[in-house]
Amino acid sequence: MSSWKDYIRKVVPYTPGEQPKTDGIIKLNTNENPYPPSPLVGLKMKEMSDSGLRKYPDATSEKLIRRLADYHNVGYDQVFAGVGSDDVLGMIFMTFFNSDKKVLFPDISYSFYPVWAELLNIPYEQIPLDSDYRINEKDYNIPNGGIVIANPNAPTGILLEKDKIINIIENNQDSIVVIDEAYIDFAPEGSSCLDLIDKYENVIVVRTFSKSRSLAGLRVGYAISRPENIKYINDVKYSYNSYTLNTCSIEVGSVSIDDEAYFRNTVNKIVSTREAYTERLKELGFNVLPSSTNFVFASHKSVKAIEIFNYLKSKNIFVRYFNVPKIDNFLRITIGTDEEMEKLCNALTEIL
Numbered sequence: 001m002s003s004w005k006d007y008i009r010k011v012v013p014y015t016p017g018e019q020p021k022t023d024g025i026i027k028l029n030t031n032e033n034p035y036p037p038s039p040l041v042g043l044k045m046k047e048m049s050d051s052g053l054r055k056y057p058d059a060t061s062e063k064l065i066r067r068l069a070d071y072h073n074v075g076y077d078q079v080f081a082g083v084g085s086d087d088v089l090g091m092i093f094m095t096f097f098n099s100d101k102k103v104l105f106p107d108i109s110y111s112f113y114p115v116w117a118e119l120l121n122i123p124y125e126q127i128p129l130d131s132d133y134r135i136n137e138k139d140y141n142i143p144n145g146g147i148v149i150a151n152p153n154a155p156t157g158i159l160l161e162k163d164k165i166i167n168i169i170e171n172n173q174d175s176i177v178v179i180d181e182a183y184i185d186f187a188p189e190g191s192s193c194l195d196l197i198d199k200y201e202n203v204i205v206v207r208t209f210s211k212s213r214s215l216a217g218l219r220v221g222y223a224i225s226r227p228e229n230i231k232y233i234n235d236v237k238y239s240y241n242s243y244t245l246n247t248c249s250i251e252v253g254s255v256s257i258d259d260e261a262y263f264r265n266t267v268n269k270i271v272s273t274r275e276a277y278t279e280r281l282k283e284l285g286f287n288v289l290p291s292s293t294n295f296v297f298a299s300h301k302s303v304k305a306i307e308i309f310n311y312l313k314s315k316n317i318f319v320r321y322f323n324v325p326k327i328d329n330f331l332r333i334t335i336g337t338d339e340e341m342e343k344l345c346n347a348l349t350e351i352l
């Protein structure tokens with residue numbers, strides 16, 4: 001008996017972190033920025049309410065892409081923008097991962113990668129992190145149909161040194177290597193792989209406005225690569241949905257790039273809070289992996305992660321717990337304001 005029900009694409013979707021509907025919650029579970037976006041963003045939003053929502057947006061997002069190209073000192077034809085980096089990564093998977101060989105990414109990494117691979121019927125292999133939760137670049141010297149590395153990695157927070165990424169790229173000249181730099185603004189200067197796109201034609205760097213620019217709700221992400229690669233992604237995008245970014249995202253995203261001083265200031269605040277509270281968590285008996293991001297990944301020496309997670313939740317403090325082998329005794333804690341982190345530590349002392 002054959003029926004349309006036999007031909008449904010059944011997938012196990014990505015599970016986003018919980019977005020509580022109630023007030024009064026200290027929300028450290030989805031790596032949002034605790035500070036508001038640049039004041040320029042608010043001004044632009046007010047100005048926007050009078051203007052062109054009647055019309056379709058600019059399908060090319062030209063204004064935003066020009067700002068990004070100038071900001072990163074690359075050509076206008078080297079930037080692709082999408083509805084958050086999730087959209088950008090999805091388009092990249094669709095565009096470049098059509099080989100019979102497996103696409104490689106770490107077993108512990110952004111949990112959306114295997115979901116896109118499943119959705120698009122892309123063969124893939126998850127390469128285990130080593131016992132220190134680090135990527136071993138030599139593990140990627142095997143035949144493959146593409147490589148995706150989140151750097152710094154999530155949810156570990158650990159940065160892979162640039163020379164090791166260069167090794168991966170040089171040893172895989174027949175594959176596209178995607179570097180997902182969602183958290184790179186929180187890493188030390190010089191960690192980004194953006195400059196590698198001049199030297200290697202198989203590299204794509206992906207960035208987002210969601211974390212360091214405090215604009216997770218706006219949904220803007222982008223990719224930078226060689227013009228040929230950007231054209232291939234655009235061809236796929238225009239074959240699927242031409243109006244991805246809305247007018248508000250284009251306008252507001254553009255002005256957010258202008259406020260460099262504000263951006264640097266909030267990023268620096270988060271980095272110093274991260275360093276201070278990493279020490280506090282260690283004093284409370286946590287093993288904290290070295291983070292180059294706006295979150296820390298920590299496990300406690302005697303109390304189980306799930307117990308801490310549930311206790312914190314009962315105190316209206318949300319952190320992230322992944323019930324996944326190898327990391328099921330860790331908590332991923334987004335860096336909030338100093339005040340929020342202080343409340344977290346106070347709650348922790350009650351159960352540790």
Ligand SMILES: *Cc1c(COP(=O)(O)O)cnc(C)c1O
Pocket residue numbers: 031083084085086087110150154180182207208209210216219220221
């Ligand atoms: C948050 C995150 C993304 C997605 O961010 P968007 O909000 O879709 O831009 C992509 N990759 C990693 C590793 C992330 O942590």
